[in-house]
Amino acid sequence: MQPLTEHVADVLVIGSGAAGLSLALRLAGHCKVMVLSKGPLNEGSTYYAQGGIAAVFDETDSIASHVEDTLVAGAGLCDREAVEFIAGNARHCVQWLIDQGVLFDTEAGTGTGGENDERAGRHADERYHLTREGGHSHRRILHAADATGKEVETTLVSKAASHPNIHIMERCNAVDLIGSSKIGLPGTRRVVGAYIWNREKERVETCRAKSVVLATGGTSKVYQYTTNPDISSGDGIAMAWRAGCRVANLEFNQFHPTCLFHPQARNFLLTEALRGEGAYLKRPDGTRFMPDFDERAELAPRDIVARAIDHEMKRLGADCMYLDISHKPADFIRQHFPMIYQKLLTLDIDLTREPIPIVPAAHYTCGGVMVDQHGRTDLDGLYAIGEVSYTGLHGANRLASNSLLECLVYGWSASEDILTRLPSIKLARQLPPWDESRVDNSDEQVVLQHNWHELRLFMWDYVGIVRTTKRLERALHRINLLQREIDEYYSNFRISNNLLEVRNLTQVAELIVKSAMLRKESRGLHYTLDYPDMDANPQPTILHP
Known part of the structure; x- marks a missing residue:
């Protein structure tokens, strides 16, 4: 057996994206939190999210409309109660994010992405610049130019890294959850900790915790083509399943319609906001095809758009289709999509002058570990929040920009439940160390x-x-x-x-x-x-x- 290396925390959070870090920050004023990051802190799906966060901030919009748009996109399989819960709590959860220092674009400062904006110069009466994406009936997407995830993640990382009650471990994988039955505890089965693979020290360690939160993201790396970073390998879903939790709706894997088709950038996403601002989808001959498939054309939900692109590629024997916003003014394009514009220039593609080659790619896991409105799973003490979970919000197809919203709302609701329950939970005694006495180093x-x-x-x-x-x-x-x-x-x-x-x-x-x-x-x-x-x-x- 290895020498024992054990960590102890009130709450172990596995995952360091918007869900995991928002929850950790909400808990940290009351208890000790350990955050496990599979790679570097920023290397997750949140960081690469371009579009934004859906929430009702405009007086002409309504929560009821947001609910209805979500239900329509979910193709009759959403849980209405869950949709109403998330849409109804959207504004105060997004406001919490703003209070942490996240800068969304305003009408006066569109396109800065927060990087060139004087944070002290913001005024409470400034109106947020809201975009509209496919499936939405109103402009309700708060964003930081076309790099919303980067703004959200870097802000949360900065807050979490400096908090005395948050201990962050980077480049560490959770191997498996440890249940009470493994250490012989009587009564209801509950989670008491986890085994951790410390990649830098090349050893398995343990963490004892009163509660464990899975915030590990989705499973899109199971597909050959994906917009997700390498860490999206379904770890939380697999661990929860092995621990005895139910999963739901895993047949619904969202393929983002517009991933850049280029040998040097195989997973670069071209945000749906491009189509929201007027970009057209075209065949290689320059003709549009979305009006042939749906009356909403380029603003149809993602499942319809992805199937249409797939259909045209197979029908024509084409390697890709094209996304074209070059008919819009160049200044408008550079202002609204500065990150995409600069990235494409490095590949000798000018977004303001030419169509962009695109293909669909695996993007989002709509199903996951079954949870209630507090993120509780079937195993006592185990929570799942964000893309790893099945809340009932997404149904058969996720509405654009509802994903970061779900992370924030469940980061809040799970933290409330955890704080209520923590005082009555006792830490388990020492966990069994990892046993690798009968294994060898692989040469295969x-x-x-x-x-x-x-x-x-x-x-x-x-x-x-x-x-x-x-x-x-x-x-x-x-x-x-x-x-x-x-x-x-x-x-x-x-x-x-x-x-x-x-x-x-x-x-x-x-x-x-x-x-x-x-x-x-x-x-x-x-x-x-x-x-x-x-x-x-x-x-x-x-x-x-």
């Missing part, structure tokens, strides 16, 4: 790399934008074979980052495929040629361990 890393590439390729081909029962069956067969190989590898060799990720990705792939096989209809993000019609009485797809 090529096996992991092969499994990794094979998994992502067949998930893209068989469980992508358009599916069939036969493709799903083939995918499940391959997953079962991979799982046997990976389980054997996991039992015999020491842990590595690649091993942990491919283990979790394979587990999540199985859950995605089994969910998709249970849905005998086409709805939202799940489109199957074998069942092209919608069921009259749709229900969430729930898997039990």
Whole structure:
């Protein structure tokens, strides 16, 4: 066995994006919080979010309208109570973010992204510049130019890193949750801590905690093409499933319609706000095609737009379609999309003069670990917030810019519940150390790399934008074979980052495929040629361990 290295905290937060850090900051005035960051603090989906946060800040808009737009985008599968809860708490949660120092663009200062703005110069009566994105009936997207996530994440990181009650561990993976049954505690099963892979010290450590919060993001790395950073490997969903928690709606994987098609920038996202400000989708010959698919054209929800692009690419045998905003004034484009403009220039593409080659790419996981309105899972003391969770907000398709909002609202609601319960919870005594006395160092890393590439390729081909029962069956067969190989590898060799990720990705792939096989209809993000019609009485797809 390894020498014992144990950490102790009131609350262990696994994940360092908007969900995890907002919760940590809300808790830190009352208890000791440990935040686990899989990579560098900024390296998560929040940092790369371009569009913004949906919330009703305009007097012509209403919470009821935000609710209705969300329900329509969710294609009849949203939980209305959850939608009303999140939309109804949007403003005060976004205001909390503003109070932390996040600078959203105002009508007087559009396009700064907070970087050139004098923070002390803001006035309370300034109106926020609100954009409109696909599926929204009003302009309600607060943003910091086209780099909202960067502004949010850097502000929260700065606050958390300097807080005396928050201990941050970077480059550390959670391996598995530790339940009370593992240490022989009687009564209701609850989480008492977690095993942690410290990549810099190359050892597994333990953390004892009264509560554990999963804020690990989604699973988009299970696909060959994704807009997400490398850390999005479904870790939280896989860990929760192994610990005995239910998951729901994992067949609904959102493919962002407009990812840059370029060999030097395979996962660069072109924000939906481009279409919100008038960009057109075009075929290689320069003709528009979205009006042929939906009366909302480029402003249709993402599932419709992604399928239309996929359809045209396959019909024409084209490698990509094109996004064109060059008909707008150049100053307008540079002011509203400075980050995208500069990035494309480094690739010799001028956003103000030419169309941009695009393809759909895996972007967001609409399902996840089942939780209630406080983020509580099936296991006492375990919470899940943000993209890792299934709240009922997104249904069969997420409405643009509702994702960061969900992180903030559940960061608030989970923190309230945790603080209420903490005084009655006792820390478990010493946890069992990690035992790797019967494993060796691997000299066959090529096996992991092969499994990794094979998994992502067949998930893209068989469980992508358009599916069939036969493709799903083939995918499940391959997953079962991979799982046997990976389980054997996991039992015999020491842990590595690649091993942990491919283990979790394979587990999540199985859950995605089994969910998709249970849905005998086409709805939202799940489109199957074998069942092209919608069921009259749709229900969430729930898997039990």
